[in-house]
Amino acid sequence: MPRRIVAGGRPHDWFGPRYPARVFGVLGLALVGGGLVISQFDTLLFVWGGTALFVAFLLSFVMTGTTVSSAVATDIYTTMARNVQQPRPATDHEYVPDSGGVTLVAGDREFDPTGEQLLRAHDGLTTAETIGTQLSVLVDVLVNDLELAARATATTDDESATVTVTGSRIGTTELFDHPVASVIGVGLAHGLGVPVTVETSREDGNLVVVANLTTSE
Amino acid sequence: MTTARQRQFLFGQIGWTLGGVGILASVESLTLEYAFIVSFVGLVVITALTTPIHTTVEWRTRLRWPLLVGTVVFVALVGLRTFGKFIRSL
Incomplete structure (x- = not known):
């Protein structure tokens, strides 16, 4: 029936x-x-009403778009990551810039990295002078724009960067092309024009992303 | 549906406005004009304080419209007040 x-x-x-x-x-x-109707309190009621209408305006015209709970996003990502790794698990990640984009090389296979999609709206990331300037933008994007993390700190020298992420909204049980690591890998590879190897690990509930620039010698 | 940053912004704006209106009412000088100025200053201050330094967030770019309209109204209020005082002084 x-x-x-x-x-x-x-x-x-x-x-x-x-x-x-x-x-x-x-x-x-x-x-x-x-x-x-109530002329005794008209100013106060107009002010409160105006405030509520302004909030309604902000919510419907400024803060548009829908959100998905972090638990749901984590489940989707975790399942996808497991599926991708099904035949041969790969732990090494290298983000390689090429004409028009960045390719993720993991093990002996090539993928389109998540960070490519996440950063597609940011045009300013293609020309970076140093790893430090690029990283300050990427950390700001992770926390304030994509809102993938509650807090992120980074240390850097000329050829490598370590980003510690507290409160990752996407769970960290799977670490294959993790969105946070992917944004950093793609952003650095894009901006500096060199392949970037990324190692991701969990330490004390934080996500630690270590990115190394592969300089051609 | 709002994200955490958007909620932070909204709570800041609502809190500032209601707090300012409370203060104005407690000193018995609540008028629509003062209430507008208090909430407009709140919008400007909160926007300035919460904007990220290194990146442009898409939804924040749309804040320019309420800020623009608010500025126009603010300038009109200041102009009217100034004009009124100027006429009276003649």
Whole structure:
């Protein structure tokens, strides 16, 4: 017997935590309406209503886009990483720049790295002067733009960089082309134009990414 | 649905506005004009303090529109006040 099964899209889903802009919009209209009726507190009600309407505006026109919980993203990434490593597990990662992009060489196979997609909106990453300037941009992107980590610190010398990431939003049980390491590997390879080998490890719950520039001698 | 950084920004903005309105009301000088100026200054300060140094975040670029409209209204209010004082002084 055919059955039709639906989840979501019901009237009560129209409000609620998935659509906070609508909640603030209705609250704002109610407060402004209250201000028109109750003239004793009209200024206060107009101000509160205006604030709620402004928040509704910010939520619907500035902070657009949907989010996925970190646990769900972790499960998707972990499964994909395991699948990719199914025939022959590879632990060595080298991000190699070529014309128009960066290729991940792991073991004897080549992949498109995750970082390539994550950094596609950042045009400023293609021309870096030093590893330090590039790394300061990448760490800022990881924490403030992609929001993949709560905190990231980096130390660097001329040919290598160590990035310590606290509170990675994507779980670290699998480390194949981990998004955090991938962003750093792709960003450095892209900006400096040399292949970058990346080693990723877990230390005290933190994710430690060590990137070494492969300078041709 | 908002990300952690966006929520941080929103909480900052709402907290600043409601706090400022509370202070204005407690000294009995709450007017729409003062409330607008307080929340506009809050928006400018919070935007300036939370913008990342080394990178441009896509959603933050859209903050320029409320900032632009706020600046226009702010300049208009200042202009009206100045003009009013100027007329009275004649």
